[in-house]
Amino acid sequence: MKNPNKQENFKKLQLLLNELPWYVEEYINHKLRKLSTASLFNYCHDYKIFFNWMISEQLCNGNMKDIPIERLEQMTVIEVENFLNYLHYQLENKELTVNRKLSALKSLFNYLQNKAETPDLKPYLNRNVMAKIEFNENKETMETRANKMEGKILLGDEYERFRLFIAHDFGEMNKENTKTYNFYQLNKERDTAIISLILGSGLRLSELVGLDLDDIDFSKYCARVIRKGNKEQFVFFSQTAMNDLQDYLAVRNTKYDVDKQNKALFISARIGPKGTTRRLTARAVEKLVEKYAAAFGKPSLSVHKLRHSFATRYHAEINDVPKLRRQLGHSSIQTTMIYTHIKNDDLKIAVDKMDMPKEQ
Structure with a gap:
């Protein structure tokens, strides 16, 4: 790694x-x-x-x-x-x-x-x-910070809609623009896998771009990463992220003509006829997220906001702050506690249903 x-x-x-x-x-x-x-x-x-x-x-x-x-x-x-x-x-x-x-x-x-x-x-x-x-x-209380964050992250069905937008809808939207469409077709599996992995694990940007092929454990659905303070840790990710990752790996070598010595998981596309493939940079990932976020209609999304999105969903479904802290690699549990203050549409809908009149 x-x-x-x-x-x-x-x-x-x-x-x-x-x-x-x-x-x-x-x-x-x-x-x-x-x-x-x-x-x-x-x-x-x-x-x-x-x-x-x-x-x-x-x-x-x-x-x-x-x-x-x-x-x-x-x-x-x-x-x-x-x-x-x-x-x-x-x-x-x-x-x-x-x-x-x-x-x-x-x-x-x-x-x-x-x-x-x-x-x-x-x-x-x-x-x-x-x-x-x-x-x-x-x-500024944690609740205030959470409220500010709430409108800038993915909630409810937005997780899957954003993923599908990258996997399919963005291409349909740009069919008339040959250059944009061709570049999208080249990178759609890679880009979908990147977004899916962040949304399915909460990895930091530096951890994501530092991944090598042999850092992925396909049997345990986890990735070996170097966290802050140079600490090694195995981070679990979702079934959806695994599926998208395997779709990308099936085309990685042919689409990017990768040298066998290059063990980087995520590869950049060649630029120009003499361009070479190399490890995708952090800035390149930031730019691709910005591009898809703007087209999706949620320009405030960033790599870090996707990480926040994962954490919010994890807390809503698992409700285990110590486990979430470990998953995110936080040194202090106080940092993780902010996600307990973010409202979740699914929970609100469930509570609202309590007030609905029951059928006789």
């Missing part, structure tokens, strides 16, 4: 670290085995915003990379509050985003004060201003 984005993300991370102070790089290296490169890249992006702000406010002179660690020790509560106000009012970051960036800074400062050591065994920071800063109170 391979994660095709891992090396690319690592290169991007290294390029960004070249712009940041040395102590940030030391902190990131400390976290490298514990967090994904994508998460660490986001941390560094937040640090870049912070250090650029320091320079723009003339809290420090020179280059961002040269900001001394001593300046962090001298930062005041007022300065940090000014930065948070800058995020909220000038960059128009929402409270959750401000909290996320503050969390990244708290983690960095905590490392510099409590974990990192100088050669004479003293902490890098004796004073940690971030420990004095409180997070914004998140006034």
Whole structure:
């Protein structure tokens, strides 16, 4: 199994670290085995915003990379509050985003004060201003978040209608457009299998594109994936997903002329006469979902919303939060609890029927 984005993300991370102070790089290296490169890249992006702000406010002179660690020790509560106000009012970051960036800074400062050591065994920071800063109170309840999500995911019979739309209806809709129709005919089994697998398992995008042929256990209906934190796990998927996957595998080699050395499960179509087949990228999957979602009349759908759709349906039918947490690969059960607040049409219909007059 391979994660095709891992090396690319690592290169991007290294390029960004070249712009940041040395102590940030030391902190990131400390976290490298514990967090994904994508998460660490986001941390560094937040640090870049912070250090650029320091320079723009003339809290420090020179280059961002040269900001001394001593300046962090001298930062005041007022300065940090000014930065948070800058995020909220000038960059128009929402409270959750401000909290996320503050969390990244708290983690960095905590490392510099409590974990990192100088050669004479003293902490890098004796004073940690971030420990004095409180997070914004998140006034948005789980129920509010669930209600916002509800209109952007698939519910009820939309699961099967969306799958059938990709497997058949999209082609009928575009018969007059030769280029679109031919491209669809080439990829319809692959695209149906991709959507069906997400809707039938709740896989993350990175987990999906990282799948190899030998990661699929056809007897147990499960796939071996690498989850966040580089944890290996077997994730189960539905009978429908298995059927669509087998339909795709029946045409994979002939349609894509795949080299025997290429073990990637999902393959990209050739582009141009000299094009080569390769593992389908995460961005390619995002684009195909966007294309079908727009044509289906639900443009808010994304890969992540399909994952939410699976989780909502799983909870409605199984009602076992610990099992759902494991299936989704959540580190905290609180993250999984949001799906207990999403309304389900099937349940509502059942309750409504209770009020119907009974036949005499």
